[in-house]
Amino acid sequence: xxxxxxxxxxxxxxxxxxxxxxxxxxxxxxxxxxxxxxxxxxxxxxxxxxxxxxxxxxxxxxxxxxxxxxxxxxxxxxxxxxxxxxxxxxxxxxxxxxxxxxxxxxxxxxxxxxxxxxxxxxxxxxxxxxxxxxxxxxxxxxxxxxxxxxxxxxxxxxxxxxxxxxxxxxxxxxxxxxxxxxxxxxxxxxxxxxxxxxxxxxxxxxxxxxxxxxxxxxxxxxxxxxxxxxxxxxxxxxxxxxxxxxxxxxxxxxxxxxxxxxxxxxxxxxxxxxxxxxxxxxxxxxxxxxxxxxxxxxxxxxxxxxxxxxxxxxxxxxxxxxxxxxxxxx
Numbered sequence: 001x002x003x004x005x006x007x008x009x010x011x012x013x014x015x016x017x018x019x020x021x022x023x024x025x026x027x028x029x030x031x032x033x034x035x036x037x038x039x040x041x042x043x044x045x046x047x048x049x050x051x052x053x054x055x056x057x058x059x060x061x062x063x064x065x066x067x068x069x070x071x072x073x074x075x076x077x078x079x080x081x082x083x084x085x086x087x088x089x090x091x092x093x094x095x096x097x098x099x100x101x102x103x104x105x106x107x108x109x110x111x112x113x114x115x116x117x118x119x120x121x122x123x124x125x126x127x128x129x130x131x132x133x134x135x136x137x138x139x140x141x142x143x144x145x146x147x148x149x150x151x152x153x154x155x156x157x158x159x160x161x162x163x164x165x166x167x168x169x170x171x172x173x174x175x176x177x178x179x180x181x182x183x184x185x186x187x188x189x190x191x192x193x194x195x196x197x198x199x200x201x202x203x204x205x206x207x208x209x210x211x212x213x214x215x216x217x218x219x220x221x222x223x224x225x226x227x228x229x230x231x232x233x234x235x236x237x238x239x240x241x242x243x244x245x246x247x248x249x250x251x252x253x254x255x256x257x258x259x260x261x262x263x264x265x266x267x268x269x270x271x272x273x274x275x276x277x278x279x280x281x282x283x284x285x286x287x288x289x290x291x292x293x294x295x296x297x298x299x300x301x302x303x304x305x306x307x308x309x310x311x312x313x314x315x316x317x318x319x320x321x322x323x324x325x326x327x328x329x330x
Contacts, residue, residue: 017284024178068106151307
């Protein structure tokens with residue numbers, strides 16, 4: 001049996017999106033090659049050295065992704081300028097077949113590949129060329145190089161040479177197909193909670209035209225309307241985000257907490273079975289709802305949510321609001 005090394009966020013088990021990416025990407029790859037393989041894992045954020053290349057080359061396949069790895073401020077480095085810290089020369093020295101699956105362009109509003117800091121907009125101009133050459137090398141070296149959104153493909157094509165554009169494919173995040181295939185056939189939705197998933201990270205980039213607290217107050221007014229008409233409310237967290245939970249706890253309104261930081265597929269799916277409608281700023285929660293046939297409403301604080309709606313033909317006014325420009329209450 002052939003061997004494959006999966007390079008992804010190995011240590012992301014407390015993030016249900018990253019957690020599902022492990023089995024989902026393996027499932028997707030095996031569907032591509034038509035066979036099961038023996039898997040090993042390698043943390044995408046670990047610095048790759050020449051010694052690692054010898055290890056890489058002991059495998060038949062190197063599988064990179066999925067996930068929003070094209071992001072400059074998680075694992076900032078001057079080697080690749082994205083999350084996989086491998087130089088272009090070391091990529092060239094890999095002899096195993098490389099498959100890049102469902103990669104995400106994860107930059108926030110106003111962010112460029114030249115910004116390695118979460119809280120500052122300082123740009124390091126050398127980073128653009130490093131990023132460009134690194135991705136061009138990987139694209140040309142890969143058997144398949146796929147991005148999870150058409151919008152992601154477009155953003156990457158703005159930076160890399162036209163000679164590699166035809167090698168950049170669109171393929172939805174493997175989590176969507178994995179959940180649809182494995183869980184949707186037996187999924188039963190109990191339709192209990194109007195559920196809100198609000199991400200904590202990078203508030204300065206998410207809420208670039210209005211204060212975060214203004215958005216929270218808008219959400220609270222909307223939630224109160226739901227509660228007043230007898231709807232049950234929940235706040236979901238797939239990565240430990242808790243600021244909206246703390247905000248809502250200070251208001252006199254009842255709600256349930258749904259914790260998805262549990263690294264257990266069946267329990268996470270059971271949590272989703274409680275969701276009547278999901279209102280989310282989280283990309284993977286949106287994907288999970290779509291895959292399971294749950295109603296969802298996108299609170300756009302990142303382009304990836306918009307791109308996903310476009311990809312699945314649901315970018316309609318009734319399905320989203322632009323958090324920085326609209327009031328969710330209408």
